[in-house]
Amino acid sequence: MSTIYRKSPVPRYHQLKEILRERIRSGEWQPGDLIPSERELSETYHISRMTARQALTDLVNEGIFYREQGRGTFVTRHKITQQLMRLTGFTEDISARGQQPSTKVLSAEMRPADDLTATRLRIEPGTPVFSLQRLRLADAEPLAIESSQLHFKGCERLLQENLEEQSLYHVIEAKYGFPLMEAEQELEAGLAGEEEAKLLAIPAGSAVLFTRRTTYTERNEPIEYAKSIYCGAKYTFYAHLRRDQLFA
Amino acid sequence: MSTIYRKSPVPRYHQLKEILRERIRSGEWQPGDLIPSERELSETYHISRMTARQALTDLVNEGIFYREQGRGTFVTRHKITQQLMRLTGFTEDISARGQQPSTKVLSAEMRPADDLTATRLRIEPGTPVFSLQRLRLADAEPLAIESSQLHFKGCERLLQENLEEQSLYHVIEAKYGFPLMEAEQELEAGLAGEEEAKLLAIPAGSAVLFTRRTTYTERNEPIEYAKSIYCGAKYTFYAHLRRDQLFA
DNA sequence: GTCAGTATGTTGTATAGACCATATGGTATC
DNA sequence: GATACCATATGGTCTATACAACATACTGAC
Numbered sequence: 001m002s003t004i005y006r007k008s009p010v011p012r013y014h015q016l017k018e019i020l021r022e023r024i025r026s027g028e029w030q031p032g033d034l035i036p037s038e039r040e041l042s043e044t045y046h047i048s049r050m051t052a053r054q055a056l057t058d059l060v061n062e063g064i065f066y067r068e069q070g071r072g073t074f075v076t077r078h079k080i081t082q083q084l085m086r087l088t089g090f091t092e093d094i095s096a097r098g099q100q101p102s103t104k105v106l107s108a109e110m111r112p113a114d115d116l117t118a119t120r121l122r123i124e125p126g127t128p129v130f131s132l133q134r135l136r137l138a139d140a141e142p143l144a145i146e147s148s149q150l151h152f153k154g155c156e157r158l159l160q161e162n163l164e165e166q167s168l169y170h171v172i173e174a175k176y177g178f179p180l181m182e183a184e185q186e187l188e189a190g191l192a193g194e195e196e197a198k199l200l201a202i203p204a205g206s207a208v209l210f211t212r213r214t215t216y217t218e219r220n221e222p223i224e225y226a227k228s229i230y231c232g233a234k235y236t237f238y239a240h241l242r243r244d245q246l247f248a
Numbered sequence: 249m250s251t252i253y254r255k256s257p258v259p260r261y262h263q264l265k266e267i268l269r270e271r272i273r274s275g276e277w278q279p280g281d282l283i284p285s286e287r288e289l290s291e292t293y294h295i296s297r298m299t300a301r302q303a304l305t306d307l308v309n310e311g312i313f314y315r316e317q318g319r320g321t322f323v324t325r326h327k328i329t330q331q332l333m334r335l336t337g338f339t340e341d342i343s344a345r346g347q348q349p350s351t352k353v354l355s356a357e358m359r360p361a362d363d364l365t366a367t368r369l370r371i372e373p374g375t376p377v378f379s380l381q382r383l384r385l386a387d388a389e390p391l392a393i394e395s396s397q398l399h400f401k402g403c404e405r406l407l408q409e410n411l412e413e414q415s416l417y418h419v420i421e422a423k424y425g426f427p428l429m430e431a432e433q434e435l436e437a438g439l440a441g442e443e444e445a446k447l448l449a450i451p452a453g454s455a456v457l458f459t460r461r462t463t464y465t466e467r468n469e470p471i472e473y474a475k476s477i478y479c480g481a482k483y484t485f486y487a488h489l490r491r492d493q494l495f496a
Numbered sequence: 497g498t499c500a501g502t503a504t505g506t507t508g509t510a511t512a513g514a515c516c517a518t519a520t521g522g523t524a525t526c
Numbered sequence: 527g528a529t530a531c532c533a534t535a536t537g538g539t540c541t542a543t544a545c546a547a548c549a550t551a552c553t554g555a556c
Contacts, residue, residue, distance in 0.1 A: 011539060037506060048541045053507085061309050069507045070548035189437040189457040189480030207455055209437040232437030259509060285536060296511045301537085317537045318518035 004045045012047050016055035019045075024064065024075060033075045035065065090136045090144065091167035099138040103164045106133040106145075106199075110156055117149045120214045120225040130155040132163065135199055142200045143234055148226040152178055152217075178223055183215040187237060196229050207232030252293045260295050264303035267293075272312065272323060281323045283313065338384045338394065339415035347386040351412045354381040354393075354447075358404055365397045368462045368473040378403040380411065383447055390448045391482055396474040400426055400465075420472075426465045433461040435485060444477050455480030 004015045023029050036044065041052040056073055059065045067073045094101035111131045118125040129151045136144040148168065150158065154176065161171055172178050188210045197204040208229050215224040252263045271277050284292065289300040304321055307313045315321045342349035359379045366373040378398040384391050396416065398406065402424065409419055420426050436458045445452040456477050463472040 013539080039506085048543095050542085051540055054539085056507095067507060068549085070505080070550080072506060072549095187435060187457075187485040188483070189455040189478070191455045191480075205453070207437040207439045209435075230437070232439075235436070237435040261509080287536085296513095298512085299510060302509085304537095315537060316519080318520075318535080320519095320536060 004047060012045075013051050013055040013058070016041070016045060016047070016052060017058055020055065020059060021064070029075050031075050034072045035075065037072060090146065091170070094136075094138045094143075097138075100140070102137045102140065104135040104137070105164055106135055108132045108159060108163065110159065113149065113151070117225050121149065121151045121222045123151055127151065128156070130158045132158075132168070134163070138234075141234075142231070144228050144230045145196060145199055146226055146228045148224055150224045152176070152221075152223050172223070178217045180223070181216055183213050185211055185213040187211050189232070192229070200229070200231055202231060202233075209235060209237065211237075252295060260293075261299050261303040261306070264289070264293060264295070264300060265306055268303065268307060269312070277323050279323050282320045283323065285320060338392065339418070342384075342386045342391075345386075348388070350385045350388065352383040352385070353412055354383055356380050356407060356411065358407065361397065361399070365473050369397065369399045369470045371399055375399065376404070378406045380406075380416070382411070386482070389482075390450075390479070392476050392478045393444060393447055394474055394476045396472055398472050400424065400469075400471050426471055428471070429464055431461050431463040433459055435459050437480070440477070448477070448479055450479060450481075457483060457485065459485075 002019060004012050004019075006012070008015065020035070029035060038049050038052050038056065041047075041056075042049040045052070056065060056067070060067055060073075064076055065073050066076055091101045091103075109131055110128045112126040113121065113123060113129045115125050117129060118127065121129070123129075129149045132146075132148045132150070134146045134148075135142055136146055150172075152172075157176075158171070161175075163171070169180060173180060190208055190210050192200065192202060192204055192206045192208045194204045196208065197206060200206075200208075209232055211226075211228045211230065213224070213226045213228070214222050215226070217223050250267060252260050252267075254260070256263065268283070277283060286297050286300050286304065289295075289304075290297040293300070304313060304315070308315060308321075312324055313321050314324055338351075339349045357379055358376045360374040361369065361371060361377045363373050365377060366375065369377070371377075378396075380394075380396045380398070382394045382396075384394055398420075400420075405424075406419070409423075411419070417428060421428060438456055438458050440448065440450060440452055440454045440456045442452045444456065445454060448454075448456075457480055459474075459476045459478065461472070461474045461476070462470050463474070465471050
């Protein structure tokens with residue numbers, strides 16, 4: 001794809017974004033490189049400068065480019081940034097690291113939501129939610145225990161899904177049509193209890209990372225509340241922080 | 249401030265952003281509230297719709313508002329989001345939680361950068377950097393050990409600063425004119441070693457959170473590489489994850 | 497050589513207007 | 527009562543244009 005279609009149902013600036021991303025993926029543009037100016041892009045692809053600018057603005061916000069007034073627009077130098085802060089499930093996560101993810105479902109059932117879950121999912125306590133406990137492994141080595149509570153229209157159908165062979169997030173997005181958008185996650189260091197240690201095959205008292213995550217759909221509706229326990233020695237979490245928001 | 253000045257050196261959409269933020273801070277708009285439409289804002293403040301839209305787009309990207317086509321623009325429901333992902337120093341962090349931050353400087357000196365530091369700061373190994381070790385306390389209780397390496401033009405002047413009474417980030421931004429923009433941070437769970445445990449006044453083998461952070465200025469230049477050890481029991485880290493970046 | 501000015505190219509800000517896509521409530525019809 | 531349609535308001539996309547602010551390289555005066 002190297003031209004922009006005027007009558008396409010997908011907006012022109014989306015098309016341009018995809019073209020620009022592709023030119024990075026292909027290696028044509030390396031980190032630090034100067035990319036064509038807004039005017040140049042608008043002429044090349046026969047769109048207005050403001051439309052080209054909108055595509056660039058999006059990609060700048062995504063951390064892929066950065067701009068310098070009077071100089072131009074550049075590819076971000078540190079590649080890692082582009083990977084940071086992505087909402088990924090365990091399966092995608094481990095695959096990305098070149099390891100083989102696998103899953104053992106410990107339990108899967110509908111059960112009434114407890115208070116914390118209800119608060120996080122913005123539902124009434126006692127509402128039936130799909131509750132899933134899984135042991136997550138990388139290269140057959142236990143890495144984490146995940147306990148997920150899900151609530152959405154038709155979530156009881158998840159009981160019939162094979163969740164050892166396919167990614168939960170993939171199922172939710174592809175089969176049930178709830179595109180995931182963002183998540184809030186809390187992390188805390190702790191020590192492994194006896195039960196957890198047994199499942200993770202580590203000594204009790206080892207360092208572990210507790211995480212609690214609320215996942216939201218495109219519609220900004222909470223769909224999952226998950227508590228996980230990660231082996232401290234085998235897992236590192238990355239975050240990308242930005243300064244300034246509501247309060248300066 | 250409730251009018252937008254046309255001749256002001258500060259852009260009109262910046263002024264509008266500040267006005268909108270203020271209307272949230274003041275409590276006029278609550279989470280979930282519908283705010284005036286883009287056309288309405290443009291008429292009220294005598295600016296074009298696109299200018300109003302630019303202000304809104306920024307605030308949507310900051311997570312303060314969200315839009316629904318055909319319905320309107322709303323204040324984000326979960327207040328926490330607004331606090332998430334902020335790049336804050338320890339001082340600001342603890343103050344925000346209503347505790348009294350304090351600092352004990354363990355050492356402060358110029359020293360040659362080691363390999364890891366040099367890589368992170370994009371300088372040659374051996375370049376002199378300002379090296380700072382601090383014990384951070386909240387309400388007089390030890391909470392973390394921070395080891396920072398800083399490199400920028402004139403960083404040796406930091407030797408003369410009183411860094412127990414003022415925030416390092418504040419000094420860098422206000423006195424040295426390097427506005428901080430973003431940071432990359434890694435987190436890992438671990439166990440406290442003997443020395444660390446002693447400083448933190450916890451038993452050796454307690455759960456701790458190791459963090460490594462590279463901080464960047466507005467210019468996208470790395471200025472600080474910091475390694476910290478946080479008391480696991482007393483510290484929770486929040487993150488806000490987003491789906492989709494370069495690779496979909 | 498040094499310095500000031502200038503020309504040019506870049507992103508940044510701003511406008512006015514057009515049309516599209518979606519959500520909602522009312523209205524007419526059955 | 528239910529359904530289909532329509533009007534209207536909203537955000538989403540797009541154009542064409544203009545000028546401001548900043549960076550850089552070149553030119554000329556000294």
